[in-house]
Amino acid sequence: MTLQKRIEILVQLGQYMQENSEDWQEIKQKAFVHNGWFLPDFIDLSVNNITRYFLQTEVLQNWVSQYPDLAQEPASPRLVGIVMAGNIPLVGFHDFLCVFISGHRCLIKPSSKDEVLIKHLVAKIIEWAPELDEFIAFAELLKNCDAYIATGSNSTAGHFEYYFGRFPHIIRRNRTSVAVITGTETKEELEQLADDIYLYFGMGCRNITKIYVPQHYDFESLINIFKKYDYLADHHKYKNNYDYNLALHILNNKFYMSNAALLLVEEKSLFSPVSQLNYEVYENIEMVKAELNQSNDVQCVVGNGFIPFGHAQHPSLTDYADGVDTMQWLATLR
Structure with missing residues (x-):
């Protein structure tokens, strides 16, 4: 053929x-x-x-x-x-x-x-x-x-x-994906960020599992925008994960922020469990970029100057997983 x-x-x-x-x-x-x-x-x-x-x-x-x-x-x-x-x-x-x-x-x-x-x-x-x-x-x-x-x-x-x-x-x-927030994002961009986080219950390698935010960032508007996905709390599998992680943070006396369908927790790890979004506060955005460039765990980075908000779940044919050109590799088998 x-x-x-x-x-x-x-x-x-x-x-x-x-x-x-x-x-x-x-x-x-x-x-x-x-x-x-x-x-x-x-x-x-x-x-x-x-x-x-x-x-x-x-x-x-x-x-x-x-x-x-x-x-x-x-x-x-x-x-x-x-x-x-x-x-x-x-x-x-x-x-x-x-x-x-x-x-x-x-x-x-x-x-x-x-x-x-x-x-x-x-x-x-x-x-x-x-x-x-x-x-x-x-x-x-x-x-x-x-x-x-x-x-x-x-x-x-x-x-x-x-x-x-x-x-x-x-x-x-x-692998997982992250977002870098500057604090200048529009409401529309934050709504698109919510898509990057919540779609597929956050289970894809291109889902955002951690965000980097500037010092003194106001989370209130972000959490309010995330309410568009509160309906996921009606899904029993997802709700079980949410309740489990919430209980862990309460028992460990760990600070968290939440809405009906997501826990925001300050963590260094790039990976977060289902129903949780990690965040880290930065002072220098260039240091964040350098750190991410050295990581082998990051599939994509979303934000101004990176992949646009809302585009993480729309890869093209050349957005190869792990950055390995599968087609070029297959050509070597010829």
Whole structure:
């Protein structure tokens, strides 16, 4: 199958996802029933991002044009095993997209938390192009692959290194995102910051889990704006996390600020548990930038002079996880 044909199939997939047919609606509802964290609005957000920023003809053509080797089909397509995460809906789609567009074969181990959507979309692709049945498959165990892409936590990364280390591989660990606030932000920007924090219950690597604020920053307006997401407190899984973390801070006599659906806690850590947002007060913004530049745990930084507020959850095709160019790496397998 030619590169152009693969692009056409991906565009057709994007159109299918946008048309929202009855069977696609049923699959999205099934995904929500399968995993209560995948609210219908969050599934639709992920789907819309994929169709808008990934699966457009011009977008795909501009992307592949950056990799001249893709113009020629690989003489011997490799089998690439993909271990997908399951923290947000279709979080592993970009890895699948990269392997598919590169002309290699892929063997996918989806997360048990997020297998409904990806299996359905792959089934659609094979329905339209049956010859791809030999190029895309699913498995519980990834054996006899030529290379691996595995995404997980810091603890599972050690297991991935053990099993896949002798093969060409990309292994991803925990990452998170932060925001730098200057105190000059508009109400609209703070509302967009709330999206960067709360969407997907804050579980994505591009979700803001820590903010840096200037000395004497007034949190009141920020907390009031965050009320737009108070409805998350009605979600029992999220509320259980909120109640648990709140109890810990009370028992430890630790200062915190809160609204109905978020705890604000002064912490150095970049990572925060579900329902909590860490903050740190800074004196010199340049020192904050230098610190973040040296960190291997930061996926993206939001703020004036960084990624614009509200854009953290809208990555482009070239916003590779961990900053590793997956397409360039796949080209080396040719």
